[in-house]
Amino acid sequence: MTCHDFTHAILRTPGRSVVGGLHAGDGPAPDYDAVLREHAAYADALREAGLTLDILGALEAFPDSIFVEDPALVFGEGAILLNSGADTRRGEVAELAPVLGRHFGEVLRIGEGSADGGDVMVTPDRALIGLSARTDAVGAAALVEALGTLGRKAAIVEPPREALHLKTIATLIDEETILTTQAGAVSGLFAGFRVLTLDPGEEAAANALRINDTLLLSDGHPRIAERLDREGYRLKLLDTTHVARIDAGLSCMSLRWNAA
Numbered sequence: 001m002t003c004h005d006f007t008h009a010i011l012r013t014p015g016r017s018v019v020g021g022l023h024a025g026d027g028p029a030p031d032y033d034a035v036l037r038e039h040a041a042y043a044d045a046l047r048e049a050g051l052t053l054d055i056l057g058a059l060e061a062f063p064d065s066i067f068v069e070d071p072a073l074v075f076g077e078g079a080i081l082l083n084s085g086a087d088t089r090r091g092e093v094a095e096l097a098p099v100l101g102r103h104f105g106e107v108l109r110i111g112e113g114s115a116d117g118g119d120v121m122v123t124p125d126r127a128l129i130g131l132s133a134r135t136d137a138v139g140a141a142a143l144v145e146a147l148g149t150l151g152r153k154a155a156i157v158e159p160p161r162e163a164l165h166l167k168t169i170a171t172l173i174d175e176e177t178i179l180t181t182q183a184g185a186v187s188g189l190f191a192g193f194r195v196l197t198l199d200p201g202e203e204a205a206a207n208a209l210r211i212n213d214t215l216l217l218s219d220g221h222p223r224i225a226e227r228l229d230r231e232g233y234r235l236k237l238l239d240t241t242h243v244a245r246i247d248a249g250l251s252c253m254s255l256r257w258n259a260a
């Protein structure tokens with residue numbers, strides 16, 4: 001089984017409050033109907049890629065709760081509830097806990113520190129845990145231990161500081177290839193991988209998502225799309241204009257696992 005063989009995913013419908021989601025810059029807020037459209041197209045793409053979806057109801061109290069990747073990590077062998085490093089996102093974990101209880105026999109929880117799922121990249125031999133404003137050293141160490149309980153190896157890494165999450169700047173697009181920004185490519189984090197480097201101006205394509213044979217890529221990045229197409233990847237281009245306004249991309253809108 002590869003890192004990208006998935007059968008199931010959890011998503012959460014955007015609430016109207018999503019327009020007030022966290023974002024670093026001072027650009028325009030997303031439009032609610034546009035986020036709904038982007039989210040629905042994303043769900044369709046996951047179904048087309050072969051996944052069975054559990055789409056949870058909207059949570060108005062948590063504007064960023066559509067980004068279900070951050071409060072938990074899930075694997076065929078069990079799930080881990082995390083602690084968000086963002087005050088407004090801490091309550092999302094309690095909302096997700098009963099859902100994970102329904103899907104997984106084992107649900108672990110990191111007790112201390114903070115960690116976001118967006119900082120965890122699963123690779124064939126280990127999970128890379130990036131330190132960030134959301135994932136601190138204590139949370140990362142607790143996560144290494146929890147992953148060990150599930151029989152998984154992990155290593156803590158330091159991505160370039162400007163990245164929100166490790167996966168904001170990099171994606172494992174097959175078992176040996178990382179798609180990343182120029183900052184990610186020179187960071188040394190991905191030694192041993194084949195690295196595909198994005199051109200300046202196409203950095204937002206770094207948060208891609210490989211599901212089975214399909215590589216989901218943010219639309220509007222023609223140079224990397226053409227290169228990946230030429231290399232034989234089966235691409236599904238998705239509009240992420242409005243979720244990008246709240247610092248999100250493709251991986252963050254689902255929790256994926258293989259239940260086979």
Ligand code: CIR
Nearest residue numbers: 021022067118246247248252
């Ligand atoms: C946040 O700042 O938490 C959200 N506005 C965006 C989360 C993106 N999450 C991810 O890429 N895993």
